[in-house]
Amino acid sequence: MKNKENNEVTEPSDQQVYSLQRDWGPIVNVKPVISPDSRYIVIASGTTVKILSTESGSLIEEHLHHQHKVIGVQPANEDEEYVSCDENGCVCFWKFQSKENATKYDLKENYVEGKVQVFHYNRIRKELCLMVVKGQSSTSLLTFLPPYGTTEPSIIYDKIALEPNKMAVSACGNHLAYTTHITNKGVNLLKIVPSNRTKHPLPHYTKHPISCLTFHPQNEVLATGHINGQVLLWYEFTTTTPTKMKLHWHHTYLPDLAFSSLGSYLYTGGEESVLVIWELVADNVCFVPRLGMPIKFVTADTKNSIVAVCQLDNAITIVKPSTSRVERVIQGFAMNVDNPIPMPAGIQYDSRTRTVVTNGRTGHVQFYDIHHNKQLYHLDITMSNYLREVGKEKVYNTEVQLIAVSPSGLRMATIESRDDGVTSLELRIKFWSYITKDQEWCLNTSIDMPHQKAVTGVIFQPTSDETSSCVTGSEDGKFKIWEEIDNSDLYGTKSVWTCSRMGFYRNLPVGTINFSPDASLIAASFEGILTFWEPSSCQLKGTLSQPYLSEKILQVEFGRGEGCRSLVVCRSENWLYVWDLLTCSLSWRVSVHSAYLAADPLSPYMAIFSKDCNLFIFDPRRSKLVSLQENACKAPPLAAAFIPRITKAHESTFWNTHSALLYISQDQTLHTMEVSRDIKSANERIDGEVRQLLQESEGPLPSRTPFAALLAATKISHVTEEERAQKGAASFGLQLKKSTEFIQKVLNDTRVYRLDSLAQLTAEFSQLVIPGPQTSNDQEHEDEYERRIKEKVEQKSPEKKKSPFKKKHKKDLRKVAETDFSSLMDMLSL
Numbered sequence: 001m002k003n004k005e006n007n008e009v010t011e012p013s014d015q016q017v018y019s020l021q022r023d024w025g026p027i028v029n030v031k032p033v034i035s036p037d038s039r040y041i042v043i044a045s046g047t048t049v050k051i052l053s054t055e056s057g058s059l060i061e062e063h064l065h066h067q068h069k070v071i072g073v074q075p076a077n078e079d080e081e082y083v084s085c086d087e088n089g090c091v092c093f094w095k096f097q098s099k100e101n102a103t104k105y106d107l108k109e110n111y112v113e114g115k116v117q118v119f120h121y122n123r124i125r126k127e128l129c130l131m132v133v134k135g136q137s138s139t140s141l142l143t144f145l146p147p148y149g150t151t152e153p154s155i156i157y158d159k160i161a162l163e164p165n166k167m168a169v170s171a172c173g174n175h176l177a178y179t180t181h182i183t184n185k186g187v188n189l190l191k192i193v194p195s196n197r198t199k200h201p202l203p204h205y206t207k208h209p210i211s212c213l214t215f216h217p218q219n220e221v222l223a224t225g226h227i228n229g230q231v232l233l234w235y236e237f238t239t240t241t242p243t244k245m246k247l248h249w250h251h252t253y254l255p256d257l258a259f260s261s262l263g264s265y266l267y268t269g270g271e272e273s274v275l276v277i278w279e280l281v282a283d284n285v286c287f288v289p290r291l292g293m294p295i296k297f298v299t300a301d302t303k304n305s306i307v308a309v310c311q312l313d314n315a316i317t318i319v320k321p322s323t324s325r326v327e328r329v330i331q332g333f334a335m336n337v338d339n340p341i342p343m344p345a346g347i348q349y350d351s352r353t354r355t356v357v358t359n360g361r362t363g364h365v366q367f368y369d370i371h372h373n374k375q376l377y378h379l380d381i382t383m384s385n386y387l388r389e390v391g392k393e394k395v396y397n398t399e400v401q402l403i404a405v406s407p408s409g410l411r412m413a414t415i416e417s418r419d420d421g422v423t424s425l426e427l428r429i430k431f432w433s434y435i436t437k438d439q440e441w442c443l444n445t446s447i448d449m450p451h452q453k454a455v456t457g458v459i460f461q462p463t464s465d466e467t468s469s470c471v472t473g474s475e476d477g478k479f480k481i482w483e484e485i486d487n488s489d490l491y492g493t494k495s496v497w498t499c500s501r502m503g504f505y506r507n508l509p510v511g512t513i514n515f516s517p518d519a520s521l522i523a524a525s526f527e528g529i530l531t532f533w534e535p536s537s538c539q540l541k542g543t544l545s546q547p548y549l550s551e552k553i554l555q556v557e558f559g560r561g562e563g564c565r566s567l568v569v570c571r572s573e574n575w576l577y578v579w580d581l582l583t584c585s586l587s588w589r590v591s592v593h594s595a596y597l598a599a600d601p602l603s604p605y606m607a608i609f610s611k612d613c614n615l616f617i618f619d620p621r622r623s624k625l626v627s628l629q630e631n632a633c634k635a636p637p638l639a640a641a642f643i644p645r646i647t648k649a650h651e652s653t654f655w656n657t658h659s660a661l662l663y664i665s666q667d668q669t670l671h672t673m674e675v676s677r678d679i680k681s682a683n684e685r686i687d688g689e690v691r692q693l694l695q696e697s698e699g700p701l702p703s704r705t706p707f708a709a710l711l712a713a714t715k716i717s718h719v720t721e722e723e724r725a726q727k728g729a730a731s732f733g734l735q736l737k738k739s740t741e742f743i744q745k746v747l748n749d750t751r752v753y754r755l756d757s758l759a760q761l762t763a764e765f766s767q768l769v770i771p772g773p774q775t776s777n778d779q780e781h782e783d784e785y786e787r788r789i790k791e792k793v794e795q796k797s798p799e800k801k802k803s804p805f806k807k808k809h810k811k812d813l814r815k816v817a818e819t820d821f822s823s824l825m826d827m828l829s830l
Contacts, residue, residue, distance in 0.1 A: 017615060017629035022370045022662070022670040023333040024050065024059070028310035031164065031256070033075055033082065034301040035096065041299075041308055041316065041330070042082060042096075044070035049084050051096060054306060054318055057330040059373075065092040065102045072119030083128075085119035088112075091128060091148065105148040112142070118162045124173025131162040141167075141178065165212035165256050165297075170220070175238075177222060179210050212256050216263045223266060225254035231268060231278075249276055249285065252388070258298045258307075265321065267307055269295030271388040275309055277321055288324050291317055293361055294388060312337050313361035314668075331375045333368055334360035335668045338397060343664050345403040347641040352409025352434070356643060356662065356670075362386050362397050365414065370662065370670060371646050379441055381414050381430065396420040406460040406468055410434045411484075412441065413470050415455045427451065429458075429472065431484070431497040444484075445497040452476040457513040461535065469535065470497070471522060473510030479503050479524050481538060501538035505531050514556045523568060525553035530570060530579065544568075544579050546586060551575060555597045559620045561604030567620040569606060571597040576608060578620050588623040592616070595636035602644060602658035607673075609663070611636050615673060617655050626655050632673065637663035649674065 030044035040060060041052050047069060051061040068088040076083040080096040089108035094100075107130070117139075118131035128144040139160050142153040160180055167178040208226040215222055222234040229250030235243040250270045257268040266278040275288040275295065297310035306327065309317040316330040336342045336359050345365075348357040353367060355376055360366030363382035368375050382398040389395055402415035411433060418426040431445040451474030461468040473479040480499045487496040508526035515522060521541065522533040528550040532541045551572035559567035559578075567587065568579045576597075577589035593611045600606065605626060608616045615632035618625050640663035649656065653675045661673040 016676045017627060017632060017673055018676060019633055019671045020674045021046075022672055023368070023373055025332070025669050026314055026335070026667070027316060027330075027332045028296055028312070028314055030070065030072055031297040032299050032308055032310065032316065033073055034299055034306065034308055035080060036075075036078060036302055038301040038303050038305050040096070042073055043316070044073045044084065046070070047086070049073055049082075049094075052316075052330055054308075054330075055328075057328060061097065063094055063102070065094060065104065066090055071116055074119075074121045075123070076121065077123065083121050085116060085128075085130070087116050089116050089130070089132075091119075107144065107149060107153075109149075111144075111149075111153050114138075114140075118164060118167055120167055120169055122169045122173050122176075124171075127173075129167065129169070129176065131160070131167065165214075166210065168214050168222075170215040171217045175215070175220075177213055177215070179213070211254050214257055214259060217259050217261060218263050221263070223257055223259070225257050225268065227253045229254050229270065231257060231266070233280075247278055252390070255294075255296055256298045258300045260300050260304045260321070261302045262304065265300075265304070267298045267300060267321070269298050269309055271295075273311075273386060275307070275319055277324065286324050288319050288326065291326070293386060315361075331378075333668070333670055334364070334366045334375065334378060336360070336362060336399075338362050339399050341638070342668055343638045344399070344401050346639040347643075347662060347664065348403050348405045349641065349643055350405050350409045351407060354644075354646060356641070357403055357405055357412075358639070358664070359400055359403075363400065363416075365400055365403060368670070370643065370660075370672070379432075382416050398426065402455060402458045404458040404460050404470065406466070407462050407464065408466050408468075410436075410466050411460065411468070411470075413458050413460070413472075413482075415458055415472070417454065419454075425449075425453075427455065429455070429482075431470070431482070433495075444495065447497070450474075450480065450499070451478065453509075456510055459513055459515060461519045462515050462517060463519050467495075468519075469500070471513055471515070471535075473513040473524060475509040477504050477507045477509055477526075479510050479513055479522075481535065503533055503538045503540070505529070505540070505543075511553050512556050514558065516558045517560055517565065523556045523558070525556055525570075527552055528572070530556065530568070532581075542584065544584065549575060549577060549589070557597060557599040557606060559604060560599065560601060564604040564620050569597070569599070569620050571608065587620075590623055596640045596663070598640040598642055598661060598663075600642040600655075600659045602642075603655065605655040607640065607642070607661050609633070609637055609640060627653075629673075633663065633665060633671070635666040637665060638668070639664045 025045045027043045027045050027050070033042040034040070034054070035042065039054055041054050043050050043052065047064070047066050049063040049065070049070060050059060051063075052058065053060055065084065066086040068086040068090065070084055070086050073082055073084040075081070076093055081093060082096065083091060083093050085091045089106065089112035091105045091107060092102045094102035112130065112132055114132040114134040116130050117133050120129040121127070122129065126146050128148060130142045130144070131139060132142060133139050139162065141156040141160055141162065143156060144153050145151060156176070160178065162178055167176070169176050208228045208230065210224050211227050212225040213222060220235075220237065222237045224232045224234065226232070229248065229252050231247040231254065233245040233247070235245070247266070250268065250272060252271050254268060254270045257266060259266055264279070264281050266280060268276045268278065271294045273289075273291045273294055275291065275298070277286045277288070279285065291309065291311060293311040293313040293315070295309055296312055299308040299310075301307070304321065307319045307321055309319055311317060312335070314332040314335045318327045318330065319325070320327050339359075339362070343359050345359050350357050350367060353369070353376060354371065355367045355369045357365060357367055360378045363380065363384060363386070364378045365381055366375055366378040381400050384398055387395040387397055396418055398416050398418040400414055400416050404413045406412070411431065414430045414432070416428050416430070427449050429447050429450040430443060432441045433444045434440075435442050450472060453475040455472055455474050457473040458470065460470050467484045470482040471479060472482065479502070481501040482497050483500045484495050484497050487494050503524070505524070505526045508529070511525035511527065513522065513524045519535065522535050524531050524533060529543055529545045530553060531543045533539065534541055549572070551574060553570050553572055555571040557569045559565055559569065566580055566582045568581060570577055570579065571594055574591060574593055575589060576592050576594060578587040579585070580587045592608065595609045595611050598607045604619055604621070606618055606620060608618070609632070610616065613631055613633050613636060615627075615629045616625055617627035640661065642659040643662045644659050649660070656673070656675060663671055663673070665671055
């Protein structure tokens, strides 16, 4: 990022900026496993293995045993022990709800010379089956017997192409089935024996390639799914003439199928978003329709009580097969799989629920809570069924292109469109109202073809009024101002949105639009020209342009905070520049190949991501960077925005104190940019504070705080327990001694920044210094104890007189008892 005005190259900040994932990530990339008691579901998500509750959908445990992407997890035995494998060949055995460390076997070092794609575990023989990719066309299937990592693997077959659901092991462990790469039209079966392995390829009984397969849990029956949607049941599959039975309902590619625990039911799911339940004994079939999105995996539990259905939008639907009803949906951050631009609406913020609003599944909008890592709900905008491709013909669904939420969070505007390039353009704007009484969004107004061409921007006026106006811009060269008007009649009170004003400039297409923070100006870009309009009259107030800044303006942001309210920041593909509205001149410009610009609504700072995945934090008042982090993300983000924080960050700096920088990565996961401080300098600073505190408490200097006064007084007035007993304050003296030891131990053994919370620390300290309430029985025991001590002391030294405390020590102790320890709290907070 180089300044073209003074040719200075800015220096990066000393603080380290790193990316932190805020959602669960993809939870449907690997086939899940249901626990034996059907209460939990085990999923692989990135480099972690998560255990979720099937009843509430909440996260129960998260296992961090792998350093690379986990490609499979399966049960190891009946004692809730599981085995997982990553793409680097590391296999881990671990137990659920156990503090025991995982047992790891790194097969990459000696035997695995490629990337592991498919993993399966044979529980009967305790055999690991790995499909390894060595190149673009070279694959091999390796099997390992215990002890893993010390014995040579057996190569089952070379140059085979295995994909998820195309390899299975029978329940007895004697057969292994997989598909071949050459024909992909048959099933190769292997009968596994202790000493030798023989291969029995089946004839090509079907013309359609196999898409998935699984074994019957009790009998020697193999079920295969095919790309034409049919299911074949293979009986006596070890013979050359097996008996087969055909089941056909699906019309296209069948991705997965699963048997029930006893094998009397077969569950299939595919592109139709329908779970099909086949009753094999009764020769009957029933359906669970309208699941919303195509099915990717199907998993049944051992009790035949639930079925987990993984769907393409990163959701797991729990179905009860006995009633064919959906019990609940475990929803991660919803993904959009069809749109070439997965998140065209970007990131919006709902101040009412403190959630981010963005695209969800096709035709939907999701409200996601990044503070608690869960989706609150999703709203069906287009109200149309999801359609998949039919053969080779592409089907276009109506997509939500833009979203705008009012500052109050009670109004929302959405832009939806469908353009297949053959028929006419379908374009629609919808205005939504949140009904507080019913706690739901309701459609207020739907307008077809609000513009003649695609809409490029929509935004609400930033006012506290619930009926704020809305502005839309389009490639047809016009921007329109929409207002909500009263449309009440004798049937009730109601309102409707209508276009009140319209503006255009030189018949140029509108690029981006935005409101000033005080809602007094509308900024609209026309190619490389920035124009300003008065919202109430739609009158042009001025234009700003430069001959050498002729690129199309992609984003416009007004400055916020003191000294920035007159500045406007513009981003084009290769330039970032700032205009000063007071002087109508260019303040500065910088050449940067940018991907996205985000402005903090609570501070003057802004952030820009470059196409090289670098992050620049800057203040619009000057071109010098506030912070620079190279390679901040793996790929340029799809969208980015500053989201106000609910609680203070654990580590923060001045530019992200009030808001967190949130972005959506290319794999459609949510991340925030956080700041990590220099640990070494922080340790040195805290060590210095602790040493100074110790010197003040141990030295003869007068105590400046009640905390130091307590240490000094107890050290000088140290007396024996017998002398305290003579005074009649044995319990108080004992508490005082314990408190001194406790304070000294805290200062010597721990660092201040690693202490417990101040509430817990103060509560424990107060219990040591101030005796708790006593019952009558406790008082009797204490009086009896003091009486016995007094008799012992009188027997040993009857003539010894009681020495009173010094007045100075009494005064210091009285101060300690009366203080509220506020100075102590300030000191511990450093």
